[in-house]
Amino acid sequence: MTLKYILPVLFFALFATSCSTDDNEDNNTGTVNEVAGLLKVTELNNSTHTIELFNTSGMFYTGYNNISIRIKDNATDNYVENATATWMPVMQMPTMQHSCPKSAITKAVGKETVYNGFIIYQMTNTDGSGWSLTVDYTIDGMDYTATDTITVMQSAMQNVTSFMGSDNSRYVVALVEPNNPIIGINNLKTGVFKMENMMSFPTIENYTLTLDPRMPGMGNHSSPNNTDLTYNVADTMYHGNLSLTMTGYWVLNFKMLNEANETLKGEDVTENNIQSSLYLELEF
Structure with missing residues (x-):
C-alpha cells in the first residue's frame, strides 16, 4: 500500500479512537458519569425504578458510610434528576428491630442525577446479615418505595x-x-x-x-x-x-x-x- 493510502487509514483510526466512549462517560447515555471513582454497593429494585447505591469501597461497613444514590427509570434507562427521598435502615434482632443514625438525602453538589447522605451502622452479624434498607421517594408528585436486605461487614477497627x-x-x-x-x-x-x-x-x-x-x-x-x-x-x-x-x-x-x-x-x-x-x- 502506498503512503498516500496509509496516511488516511491511520488518520481515520486515530479519529475513531479519540471519539470512543470516555471512561468518565456513562456507557448507556454517552453523558458524563456522575459516579466516576465510586463503586456500586448494591441495588434496590421495584417495577418502576432501580435505586443504585455507591461509595468508595463497594461495601457497607460498621461505622460511618458516605453513600451516593442514583434512581434509574427502568423503562428508559435514564437517571432521575428531580426526586426527593428518605431512607430507613433496619437491623433485625432475634426479639426486636432497630435503626441507626442517618442523614437526610440531599442532591449532591454539582450533580444532576446523584443524591447523597450517610448511614452509621453501629453493629452487624458476623456474616454481614441482619440489615435491610428501605428508600421512599417521590418523583413528579408520585410516591414510590424500594426495599431489600443489605450486607454490612464488620470494620477492622472500632470506628x-x-x-x-x-x-x-x-x-x-x-x-x-x-x-x-x-x-x-x-x-x-x-x-x-x-x-x-x-x-x-x-x-x-x-x-x-x-x-x-x-x-x-x-x-x-x-x-x-x-x-x-x-x-x-x-x-x-x-x-x-x-x-x-x-x-x-x-x-x-x-x-x-x-x-x-x-x-x-x-x-x-x-x-x-x-x-x-x-x-x-x-x-x-
Whole structure:
C-alpha cells in the first residue's frame, strides 16, 4: 500500500479512537458519569425504578458510610434528576428491630442525577446479615418505595461505639475523619447521636468530647497539640485536632460531657487506668 493510502487509514483510526466512549462517560447515555471513582454497593429494585447505591469501597461497613444514590427509570434507562427521598435502615434482632443514625438525602453538589447522605451502622452479624434498607421517594408528585436486605461487614477497627450514658440515655459516637491519617495534625471529625427511640437517632448539639490519643504498643504514650471536639453547626458534626506523632495503632480515648459539663461516659487515662471506656481506634 502506498503512503498516500496509509496516511488516511491511520488518520481515520486515530479519529475513531479519540471519539470512543470516555471512561468518565456513562456507557448507556454517552453523558458524563456522575459516579466516576465510586463503586456500586448494591441495588434496590421495584417495577418502576432501580435505586443504585455507591461509595468508595463497594461495601457497607460498621461505622460511618458516605453513600451516593442514583434512581434509574427502568423503562428508559435514564437517571432521575428531580426526586426527593428518605431512607430507613433496619437491623433485625432475634426479639426486636432497630435503626441507626442517618442523614437526610440531599442532591449532591454539582450533580444532576446523584443524591447523597450517610448511614452509621453501629453493629452487624458476623456474616454481614441482619440489615435491610428501605428508600421512599417521590418523583413528579408520585410516591414510590424500594426495599431489600443489605450486607454490612464488620470494620477492622472500632470506628463506632454505642453505649448507655450516666443519664440513662443511649448514645452512638462514630469516627468520620480522618480517612487518610498523616503524621502531624489531623482534622478529627465524629458524629454524636442520641437514641430517641428504636428508629430515631438525632444528632446531639453542644456536648464536648475530650480527647486523649494513646499508642498502647509504645508505652501508651500520648501526643502534643490535641484539642477537644466541639459541635460544628455547619455540618452537625464534632471537630477537634488529632496529633499523630508516628504510624501505628492508636486508641482515641474520650470523655463525653453534656452542656452542664457533666461526664456522661469515659474516664481520664492514668497510670492505673490505661484506657477510657469510651474510645475509638485507628491505624495507619
